[in-house]
Amino acid sequence: MLIRRERSGDTEAIRAVTAAAFRAAEHSAPPAEPGGDPGEATLISWLRSDPGWIPELSLVALDSDEIIGHVVATRAHVGSCPALGLGPISVLPERQGAGVGSALMHAVLGAADARGETVVGLLGDPAYYGRFGFVPASTTAVTSPDPAWGDYFQVRTLSDYEDQGGPFQYASPFDRF
Numbered sequence: 001m002l003i004r005r006e007r008s009g010d011t012e013a014i015r016a017v018t019a020a021a022f023r024a025a026e027h028s029a030p031p032a033e034p035g036g037d038p039g040e041a042t043l044i045s046w047l048r049s050d051p052g053w054i055p056e057l058s059l060v061a062l063d064s065d066e067i068i069g070h071v072v073a074t075r076a077h078v079g080s081c082p083a084l085g086l087g088p089i090s091v092l093p094e095r096q097g098a099g100v101g102s103a104l105m106h107a108v109l110g111a112a113d114a115r116g117e118t119v120v121g122l123l124g125d126p127a128y129y130g131r132f133g134f135v136p137a138s139t140t141a142v143t144s145p146d147p148a149w150g151d152y153f154q155v156r157t158l159s160d161y162e163d164q165g166g167p168f169q170y171a172s173p174f175d176r177f
Contacts, residue, residue: 074171087123137168
């Protein structure tokens, strides 16, 4: 398996991987149009057109020449301080549980840290994301975008973190759902 940055010709394969990964997911975003792909597949398209898009933090996992996974982190904010919103992260269903998602997480967090980013937020299962250093935001000075998310909204600090606090705000396309 190889992890690399997304390239311009990867767009449709990323959409297909994301749609497949979230089609049967218990907590998937609703389709942007009736009968369409899960919302996460459309979200990536919206994010690419947003000023919060960071090309260096859109990564794919390859097996031979086939894209089998994708992760993206986009510009977010904690109060007025820059932060990152991680997700969606997608792995083809038949490849889940084989370390692809873990490799993508380590790669994107390492790339974010190397860029000098300070904090990353995500919405996901604490039992899974805790292994990557994420903690419920409720245990920090960061406030979740939606209090109903409870411990599922999590944050991870990176090397240059300096006690940021305040409300977390994802890139604007996340507000379209």
